[in-house]
Amino acid sequence: MCATKVNVNIVGETAYDVRIGSGVLGQMGTSLRKVPACAQATRVLVITDSNVGPLYLQQAKASLVAADYKVNDITVPAGETSKSAEVLAELWEAMAALGLDRSSVVVALGGGVVGDLAGFAAATFMRGIAVVQAPTTLLSMVDSSVGGKTGINLSAGKNLVGNFLQPAFVCADTAVLSTLPEREWACGLGEVAKSAVIDGDDFFFWMCDNAAALAAREQDAVAQAIAKCVVFKANVVAQDKTESKGVRECLNYGHTLGHAVEQLAGYGTYSHGAAVAEGMRFAARLAANVLGTPADVVEAQDQLLDQLGLPALPFSAAPESMLDAMKRDKKTRGGVVRFVLPSDVGKWQLCTVADDVILQQLRTWAAAKAAGSTAAGE
Ligand code: GLY
Secondary structure, X not given: OOEEEEEEOOOOOOOEEEEEEOOHHHHHXXXXXXXXXXXXXXXXXXXXXXXXXXXXXXXXXXXXXXXXXXXXXXXXOOOHXXXXXXXXXXXXXHHHHOOOOOOOEEEEEEOXXXXXXXXXXXXXXXXXXXXXXXXXXXXXXXXXXXXXXXXXXXXXXXXXXXXXXXOOEEEEEHHHHHHOOHXXXXXXXXXXXXXXXHHOHHHHHHHHHHHHHHHOOOHHHHHHHHHHHHHHHHHHHHHOOOOOOOOHHHHHOOHHHHHHHHHXXXXXXXXXXXXXXXXXXXXXXXXXXXXXXXXXXXXXXXXXXXXXXXXOOOOOOOHHHHHHHHHHOOXXXXXXXXXXXXXXXXXXXXXXXXXXXXXXXXXXXXXXXXXXXXXXXX
């Protein structure tokens, strides 16, 4: 087995490793015995969901039992609805009933929903116990399992309650990606492309060279892409752990229009990554308009997204509705819409864009859709 290790070192936090490779889940118990926050623990609670549990729970538990941990597990229903106060309260009660204490460890085995929910349960139980992230989707391997965001949804919006808890360890087993549905694969690639555009030339041109291999899920390319994303994200989070210094916002590239598309098309109509890819196409064109971003950057990004299996979406909505949706997003401050705009590959700015400029760009976007253009607003 060939595994890669990336160390995430954030000032004020205990550094942690992200172990990436085929088969690392089967060694998770041994790995945790070497992690200070988990080494002395007796009890581990694995939280998973009804999709992932039947596939990988036994393997995860077996590796923990083999390392002499006492292991319990809880399976929550798969899907975003589990990121609720009700499910969280059930987890807290179960954690208490199982006798978890300050030295116990929670393992989040699943995608972003399980990672956020189990992470928040761990962050709040007894004022915080250790969490290990064992992501099982490409999206969670390249983004949500690293950086410490945890939380649940309210009926008023997604992720409205939460906090930051850096994991003690991240176990990213690329073998589990073989069972990921095609839509979820492309979804993860959307976030990989986002990271590459924001990170810089090395990552971006590597992506261009390896787009076909990534679309075909070639193991070596996939492991390298995950490692590149983790290094990129770790660097960003190290500069701005709590998204308060205007750096971590770069991770929201493509999300301003992407969130509006997800909301107006109806959550679940398009995957998050597909909506982000659409948002990147839009933001690049807005950047050309506002910052003078060269046309070849916009074209190169379009080509990369096409090759990754993330075509422009056949969705449009009235520009005014799109702008309203953007203003309702929790990332909007004081009714002013801000975009992460790339002036080039690896160069970005967080820009406040006037409503009339956004509306004009949205009109172009909607007209291109109506004309059947494959790009997001030529
Ligand atoms: N997923 C964006 C962030 O972790 O900040």
